[in-house]
Amino acid sequence: MLEIKGLSMNYGQRCVLNNIGLKAREGEVVGIIGPNGSGKTTMLKAITKVLKPTYGAVLIDGKDVREMESNEIAKNVAVVSQVISINFEFSVEDIVLMGRTPYIRSSESTEDIKIAMDALKKTNIYHLKDRLITQLSGGELQRVIIARALAQTPKILLLDEPTSHLDITNQIDVLNLVKEASRKGLVVVAVIHDLNLAAYYCDKICLLRDGDVIATGTPRDVLTSSNIGVAFNLPVEVTENSKTNSIFVMPVLEPRNEVSNQR
Numbered sequence: 001m002l003e004i005k006g007l008s009m010n011y012g013q014r015c016v017l018n019n020i021g022l023k024a025r026e027g028e029v030v031g032i033i034g035p036n037g038s039g040k041t042t043m044l045k046a047i048t049k050v051l052k053p054t055y056g057a058v059l060i061d062g063k064d065v066r067e068m069e070s071n072e073i074a075k076n077v078a079v080v081s082q083v084i085s086i087n088f089e090f091s092v093e094d095i096v097l098m099g100r101t102p103y104i105r106s107s108e109s110t111e112d113i114k115i116a117m118d119a120l121k122k123t124n125i126y127h128l129k130d131r132l133i134t135q136l137s138g139g140e141l142q143r144v145i146i147a148r149a150l151a152q153t154p155k156i157l158l159l160d161e162p163t164s165h166l167d168i169t170n171q172i173d174v175l176n177l178v179k180e181a182s183r184k185g186l187v188v189v190a191v192i193h194d195l196n197l198a199a200y201y202c203d204k205i206c207l208l209r210d211g212d213v214i215a216t217g218t219p220r221d222v223l224t225s226s227n228i229g230v231a232f233n234l235p236v237e238v239t240e241n242s243k244t245n246s247i248f249v250m251p252v253l254e255p256r257n258e259v260s261n262q263r
Helices: 040-047 070-076 092-103 110-122 138-151 168-183 195-201 225-232 256-261
Strands: 002-011 014-024 029-033 055-060 077-080 156-160 187-191 204-209 212-217 236-241 246-251
Touching: 002 040, 014 040, 014 055, 014 187, 014 204, 014 212, 029 040, 029 168, 029 195, 040 156, 040 187, 070 077, 070 092, 077 138, 092 110, 092 138, 110 138, 110 168, 138 168, 156 168, 168 187, 168 195, 195 246, 204 225, 212 225, 225 236
Parallel strands: 029 187, 029 204, 077 156, 156 187
Antiparallel strands: 002 014, 002 055, 204 212, 236 246
């Protein structure tokens, strides 16, 4: 289990996170949402010890990450970053095998290779294993990075805007992979900008604004017109999607003819 207790983070005199509390259990997908600059990515960096909290603690199965060595954290937490830049011509198989780095002492074992191949199969990219990473599309690359993360065999998977540069088909494919990983027992924490995708895929949502938690709970509890209005300063209509049985968030916009007349 991942537990964040009273987490506060300051950059100089500016408070970026203020007394954040959150629990994420095995099998849950927890979405972190909020406007730009609300502290979402900073929270993920605190979980992995990249940033040291000003106050509070991050616990993995009850152990404070500040007491864990980097290799131990890597065996527990895998990260899919917001920006992916790989300029060297590694093969897809090489990239996924890098996920085994925390476990390798001299060279990959038969078990390491098996785990990497399983990750390629789970993400439906086994057929790409010999392809150079520089020859992939954006959707294929994102699958490779997720496969590398799964090859770490972590307890916790962190994703920072995993669908931000993908078309709608690849967004759905990637989030289906993430959801399936959670069903196998992973704790998944994902920063997601699309509120409707968050409503559909997440079991729990934490809504931030300016470093403060506006609401935490189920998508129905959190994604209300009132909460969204406070967080994003935007009027929305929240309805039921009869096809998916999840809620649907629609911004309340001016009629198109009025917008055209203002130009």
